[in-house]
Amino acid sequence: MPRASLAILVIDENRIRASIIEAGLREAGHDNVTLVHDVTGIARRIAEINPDVIVIDLENPNRDMLENMFQLSRAVKRPIAMFVDRSDQASIEAAVEAGVSAYVVDGLKQERVKPILDMAISRFNAFARLSRELEEARSELADRKLVERAKGILMKSRGMTEEAAYALLRKTAMNQNRKIAEIAQSLVTAAGLLEPGDKG
The missing domain is CATH 3.40.50.2300 (Response regulator)
Known part of the structure; x- marks a missing residue:
């Protein structure tokens, strides 16, 4: 303008x-x-x-x-x-x-x-x-942490290596035409729902 x-x-x-x-x-x-x-x-x-x-x-x-x-x-x-x-x-x-x-x-x-x-x-x-730029950097950092958590969940639950876990996240994201961070968020959320809650 x-x-x-x-x-x-x-x-x-x-x-x-x-x-x-x-x-x-x-x-x-x-x-x-x-x-x-x-x-x-x-x-x-x-x-x-x-x-x-x-x-x-x-x-x-x-x-x-x-x-x-x-x-x-x-x-x-x-x-x-x-x-x-x-x-x-x-x-x-x-x-x-x-x-x-x-x-x-x-x-x-x-x-x-x-x-x-x-x-x-x-x-x-x-x-x-x-x-x-600061907001983008924060968002990128949050996305990375999310992907790391999702990889950890896959590695633990499916006995995968870190590389294989990332490859699976990446492939799923590509197949669904979504961002890896979105797939990671879904996985982290689902894993949280599947964790046994307090039985009190």
Whole structure:
């Protein structure tokens, strides 16, 4: 999707500051910009608008306002650029923890909006890619453990070697057009059902 076609939501209670952000976005070729000045019910508004990117400007944020925005950031799973006039180390760390892609302190200038937005999108995409890769690695590890358990069950119950047990799992998976991990899961589940339970 070309950057210019991004749907961008700007959340800013200060209309003057919002117009600075909007001008920076429009100057950068972003025409699909929605401004929201009232943060009441903002989660619902975000769901309605369904933006690709969110820009939040908090002129003079208090701790509660920041925490609300950080909770929002965790929930929406989109690139978020946040401008604040002042901050402390704890707020910066909380922003990073919440997944805010760009947290800019005392830097709201029209000419900075585009590069900051681009950075927020890039960082969000990089983080999303890393998260996907981590999830894939975890899934692969879980699958391997499952296959190992299934091989162990076959080796014990049928007196097979490890290689023969794996070959049987593989052949069954191919015959059923399924993944080896799925066959392994079925075998582990079935073996669990066949184990003698407590007789109490």
